[in-house]
Amino acid sequence: MTDRPPRPQTRPHIAPGLRDVARPVVIWTLHFILVYAALSAACAERAVASYPAAVIAVSIGTPVALVLAGWGLLRRGDQPMRIAARVTIIISLLAILFNTAPVLLLDGCR
């Protein structure tokens, strides 16, 4: 066991997988905030933005979010962190699509 002295500096091999777990959910969060902010800007008293502007913001933000969150989906490997990353990415992609449901289904604030 003595052959493994503490090496805090070496980058542990789970770091890339962990990053791929964290990134998609963070992207989901940002995308959710974007959609919520766009709808709140368009549909509240102040009417900071018009409804079409909100739709445009969501339409631009969504593909970007999908690409950023989906990055790494095809990376191979069967370590637990890699599996976790893959599942996290798939769930986040679905959830990002669901965030866009309101603009896809409706055509105004109502």
Added chain:
Amino acid sequence: MIDATADRPRQGPVLEELRTYEEAWATPPGWRRLSSVSHRVVGQRFIVTGLVFFLIAGFLALLVRTQLIVPENTFLDAETYNQVFTMHGTLMMFLFAIPILEGFGVYLLPLMLGARDLVFPRLGAFGYWCYLFGGLIVLASFVFDAAPDGGWFMYTPLSTKEFTPGLSADFWLIGITFAEIASVTAAVELIAAILCTRAPGMSLTKMPIFAWYMLVTAFMITVGFPPLIVGSILLEVERLIGLPFFDPALGGDPLLWQHLFWLFGHPEVYIIFLPAAGMVATMLPTFVGKPLFGYGYAVAAVVTMGFISFGLWAHHMFATGLPTITLTLFSAASTIVTIPTGVQIFCFILTLAQKRPRLTVPMHFILGFLFIFVIGGLTGVMLAAVPFNWQAHDSYFVVAHLHYVLIGGMVFPLIGAFYYWTPHFTGRMMSERLGKWAFWLMFSGFHITFFLMHITGLRGMPRRISTYPAGIGWDRLNLLSTIGSYILAAGVVVFVWDFIAHRWRGPLAPRNPWKAGTLEWLYPPIAPGHNFHAIPRVHSREPLWDQPDLLENEAHETRGLLRDAPHGRRETVGCHPLSGEPLQIVRLPHPTWIPLLTAFAVAVSFSAVLASLYDIAAAGAVAALFGFAAWAWEPSETGQTITTNDEGTLPVDVASRLGHTHIAIIGTLMIMVALFASVLFAVMFLWNVQPEFTRLAGDPDLFWTSIAVACGLGMSLVAWLARSAPMAVLDLAVALLAGVAGWALYQAVLPTDPMATALAATLWVMAGFIGTQQFVLLYWSLFLALRKVSGQVAAGQIVPEINRVPYALVTAGMLIAAAVVLAAPQLEVLK
């Protein structure tokens, strides 16, 4: 092994030849036990106190059900009824569910991870006392005949001074906020413990799954509790001095409260569910005899749930008139969160499918959990659909749903956990026979009570009504629900009796009684106070299954790090957060009264606010500040080294950003940022929904705003410099700049009148919050200067300087955000 002739469980073994070491870890006897800060003692305190709150709240539930047993009943009058259901919900959610689960985390995590104690034992003890005192404040409302009666979510405007005069809502707001301090401190502590004190070799993916659940839960607490803390402060300030946050006539909005409450409230139900699910994920493999199926899937599910559950809050507000498109967003998010939940449930089911489980009592409760929670999840999906939600809103259908998820998702796993881990607490087994009685009574009583409520609700019975007329189809259902609740309560009584009586009737627990694979069962119960004589290297997620030498030898002969501590100090091994490789030795505190005294000072301060005795409140706050200073005064030990047996020499308390205190500061800053973001949310929300009030209260002074930002940036720069050149002058400079920044910010908002509009009032709160941050930096820097001047610090002992940098940077960031907010309305006109 425990001596078979001994008839009492013993804690140990106590190794006579290591006198100093054993003495260092001994729990003080008698009433001095209250000064203990060991996670084993503190965890048990949390658990027992939580159980007591559960029993009180359960008793209140029985009062509710008894009132509803027949139509037009007069057992409780309407006012008492309101108090009883409010206190039931409040105690269950705030003072039972979260603290008891954190208690299990506090008790179990170091044992599972291979640590001798939590990294910040005093913080844990402080949190416990805050929880206890906060809970007592809430309970005291009964004594003053001022029990809160506004429902567990205290909606405005009902809870404002106008409609709830008297002190009842203040008891709620102050007591709950106090208890929440306990929850957030425990969360920071758990984060640092999980990331920084694992056994050598325990990388993140070799961590027991319970640690993942608790890690995500703890992060959720740091982000999820602040909105309610901010909401409570706003409401309390409105009640005390009349700032109009929730008053639509002055540009406020009652819905602001609902947003802040549910920004907390929805994540809260996941915060309750996840640790309980983590317990299931720990117990289930033991009884199946196989590792958890799909560890990676479970990790992904927990992490995604942790995030997505923050995007659901407005599904509690479907009936408040939000735009349809916003409802659609929240409906969609509420639907998608079922995917990770489902992934996780399938991990459990597939684990079960691998082999026939041993049908012990905990296993019964696990099966009960799966059955009940899945039904609750399905009614949850129903409620996520807006039209159905409108139909079922505020009806007994919702009461049925919430109890399916809360009792199924949390209480059943919890009772299972009691049966599973009690031998670890007491050294004795609880009764298999009584346990099965408890299970079947609870399981059948639960369904009789709550399944029928779905029907009662669909037949139109609203929740929170103290009585109902006869003959409209609700009578028999209510009668049966009440009888069911008595059966459920009988099950709880059997469990509690068993929990008490097993201490003298239960058979002695053998070593690893359930044949589990996780490290907490390494020692025969009751494990010694230091948890591990030597901390073994770990090669798998189930070390007790895969490393046979661990159970073949006597536990205290295990090979590993730090076989004892001849210098008589408490210490454990600190690790790299990702790889789990040893990084440092973490020095741990010995028993001390300071956490109790400090928490008491805070309690005095909070109660004095309640009694409008502001001098005493201020005195309590000052005393608490002294408490914190006394706490942190101890000499730094950075620079020392310890020779461990197997892994070479390790430094003590390294000055590094991977160190445990720095990780804890990051956790604390998450809380601070979430608090600030909640205030910012309030500002933007009011600005957005009540535009005509934007500039009615006067404009902030932009000159002073820029001074504040400049000082904030300067303060960060000096703090950063002080890391490489730790000198008292630089500390004084940081303190000075922090002070000036705070004062300038005050000058900046001074021209606006907080009584005039809600927006101006929230701006004042924003400034006040940043002012508090500046004050912390000021106090901290003066403290560091004092330590340097008085010769407490040796060269290289720069842990506090390292930790201050992110704090200063984040505070400066807040100042910049605040400057934008203060300037925006004036710049808007320019365009």
